[in-house]
Amino acid sequence: xxxxxxxxxxxxxxxxxxxxxxxxxxxxxxxxxxxxxxxxxxxxxxxxxxxxxxxxxxxxxxxxxxxxxxxxxxxxxxxxxxxxxxxxxxxxxxxxxxxxxxxxxxxxxxxxxxxxxxxxxxxxxxxxxxxxxxxxxxxxxxxxxxxxxxxxxxxxxxxxxxxx
Numbered sequence: 001x002x003x004x005x006x007x008x009x010x011x012x013x014x015x016x017x018x019x020x021x022x023x024x025x026x027x028x029x030x031x032x033x034x035x036x037x038x039x040x041x042x043x044x045x046x047x048x049x050x051x052x053x054x055x056x057x058x059x060x061x062x063x064x065x066x067x068x069x070x071x072x073x074x075x076x077x078x079x080x081x082x083x084x085x086x087x088x089x090x091x092x093x094x095x096x097x098x099x100x101x102x103x104x105x106x107x108x109x110x111x112x113x114x115x116x117x118x119x120x121x122x123x124x125x126x127x128x129x130x131x132x133x134x135x136x137x138x139x140x141x142x143x144x145x146x147x148x149x150x151x152x153x154x155x156x157x158x159x160x161x162x163x164x
Contacts, residue, residue, distance in 0.1 A: 110149025
């Protein structure tokens with residue numbers, strides 16, 4: 001009887017190890033588990049400096065009548081992109097998204113530039129691209145960040161993109 005208990009315990013232990021291992025190795029390591037599953041209204045701030053001159057972030061990016069285009073309006077619940085600007089012109093990006101987990105890329109800096117219809121990557125900002133002397137760099141909250149377009153913006157982030 002005792003040997004049957006030992007064998008049963010060993011089989012159960014092996015089963016737990018196998019199930020745990022399968023669950024671990026089948027996880028998608030690229031999924032950001034910090035993407036909210038609830039509606040959000042965040043306000044990161046963007047500053048772009050090209051050759052020492054701060055660029056104006058236009059009003060109404062992603063809104064009807066403004067620059068860029070309206071994309072994924074169903075996520076904002078209004079007739080605007082879930083990532084957009086308003087009339088402030090101070091670099092405040094508004095992220096108003098009722099279901100960010102359904103399309104996490106709408107929270108990225110790259111998505112904002114796509115809405116704006118402007119080029120942005122680790123090598124280019126607008127028409128300014130890395131060359132031998134000048135390059136694109138980015139900081140978030142004062143720290144260097146190399147995610148560029150893949151960066152998932154957060155409320156109150158201070159994002160600075162520099163080309164010099």
